Each structure stands twice: as structure tokens, then as C-alpha cells.
Amino acid sequence: EAGVAQSPRYKIIEKRQSVAFWCNPISGHATLYWYQQILGQGPKLLIQFQNNGVVDDSQLPKDRFSAERLKGVDSTLKIQPAKLEDSAVYLCASSLEGGGAQRHEQYFGPGTRLTVT
Amino acid sequence: GENVEQHPSTLSVQEGDSAVIKCTYSDSASNYFPWYKQELGKRPQLIIDIRSNVGEKKDQRIAVTLNKTAKHFSLHITETQPEDSAVYFCAASYYGQNFVFGPGTRLSVLP
Numbered sequence: 709e710a711g712v713a714q715s716p717r718y719k720i721i722e723k724r725q726s727v728a729f730w731c732n733p734i735s736g737h738a739t740l741y742w743y744q745q746i747l748g749q750g751p752k753l754l755i756q757f758q759n760n761g762v763v764d765d766s767q768l769p770k771d772r773f774s775a776e777r778l779k780g781v782d783s784t785l786k787i788q789p790a791k792l793e794d795s796a797v798y799l800c801a802s803s804l805e806g807g808g809a810q811r812h813e814q815y816f817g818p819g820t821r822l823t824v825t
Numbered sequence: 826g827e828n829v830e831q832h833p834s835t836l837s838v839q840e841g842d843s844a845v846i847k848c849t850y851s852d853s854a855s856n857y858f859p860w861y862k863q864e865l866g867k868r869p870q871l872i873i874d875i876r877s878n879v880g881e882k883k884d885q886r887i888a889v890t891l892n893k894t895a896k897h898f899s900l901h902i903t904e905t906q907p908e909d910s911a912v913y914f915c916a917a918s919y920y921g922q923n924f925v926f927g928p929g930t931r932l933s934v935l936p
Contacts, residue, residue, distance in 0.1 A: 750914050750926030805921040812857045812921035816868040
């Protein structure tokens with residue numbers, strides 16, 4: 709089965725610019741997660757969708773970050789405007805979880821490495 | 826909210842020896858505890874997980890134990906090999922929501 713796809717793989721922008729990341733989860737996976745992983749740290753959950761509804765966005769900096777999952781499949785994460793401290797790898801993950809199925813196993817995409825200068 | 830601590834931050838073992846990494850969590854409601862292996866520049870990969878209704882789970886050379894009373898869980902790797910060298914992350918979750926990751930343990934297996 710195909711894995712989680714993300715694009716772009718790398719992005720370099722200047723501070724105050726905007727950037728968008730795209731994620732395509734594993735087919736049939738109801739739940740999609742966006743994480744921020746700063747170098748040397750564990751992934752930090754930004755937002756979790758189940759189908760096209762938001763389950764948890766408590767750690768999403770909503771003044772500059774936004775995410776959507778239209779039609780319950782692909783998702784985009786946007787940063788506008790970017791700050792230096794946003795430099796990190798942005799990981800997307802998906803799981804079967806949803807519709808009563810207790811399948812919490814997350815499968816991660818390759819990530820997008822963002823550098824803000 | 827949930828807080829996950831992980832120890833040690835770095836661990837070096839000789840090839841063939843065992844490695845143990847321990848995590849503690851703060852929220853007693855958490856009931857799903859996965860472990861991920863992340864090689865340099867790669868994505869995290871799930872290696873084993875445990876649910877709160879189970880005390881131990883094994884998969885070949887890897888095992889995880891859970892102590893709900895003490896709110897800690899541990900990863901055990903036996904007969905370590907150089908390819909086990911990576912950063913290992915534990916995480917805690919409530920029914921697949923609110924995942925909180927530990928800060929990671931860098932394991933080096935010396936030949």
C-alpha cells in the first residue's frame with residue numbers, strides 16, 4: 709500500500725513570507741495529524757482531523773498557522789507570516805482511527821523541512 | 826495536559842547487549858503508548874505499541890512494559906545490533922487523540 713505523501717520536501721523562505729504544505733494520507737485512513745518537529749526534539753502535535761472535522765488544534769498557533777482537510781482526504785497546512793522559530797520539519801501522519809475502529813497506529817510521511825531566514 | 830518524560834537522553838551499548846529506555850507520563854487517562862524509531866533524516870516509524878489493558882508486549886527482540894500505577898512504560902531491546910542505532914521516541918495518547926511525544930533517546934550500538 710502507498711504511504712503518506714507530502715510535498716514539498718524542502719522549502720526555504722524569508723521571515724514574514726507565507727508557505728503551504730500538502731499531505732495525502734494513506735487511502736482509507738480517517739484521521740490525519742500535522743506535527744512540528746524542531747531539530748533535536750520530539751514531534752509536537754499541531755492539529756488532528758478526523759475525516760474533515762478538527763478533533764484537536766489546541767497547540768496550533770492560530771494567529772499564523774491554519775490547516776484544512778477538505779473532503780476528508782488531502783490536507784494543507786499554511787503559515788502566514790513565517791517567523792524564524794518556525795524552522796522545523798513538518799510531519800504529516802495518518803491512522804485508521806475513526807468510525808468506531810480503535811486503530812491508533814500512526815504512519816508518518818517523509819516530512820517537509822522548512823528553513824526560515 | 827499530558828507531559829511525557831523520557832530517560833536517558835543518550836544511551837550507548839555494546840553490540841549484543843540489551844538497551845532499556847523509560848518514559849513516564851502524567852495523565853492517568855492516557856491509554857495508548859507507542860514507540861517510534863527515527864533514523865537520521867528519516868520519518869518516525871512505529872516499532873511497537875501497548876494499550877493500557879496490557880502489561881507487556883513482545884515482538885522478536887523488542888518488548889514494551891507498562892506500569893499504570895506508576896505511570897511509566899519502558900522499551901526493551903535485546904541482542905542489540907548496529908542497525909538499532911537511532912533516536913527512539915515514546916508517546917502517550919488518549920484513544921488516539923492528544924498524542925504527546927517524549928524528547929527522545931539517542932541510542933548508539935557500538936560494534
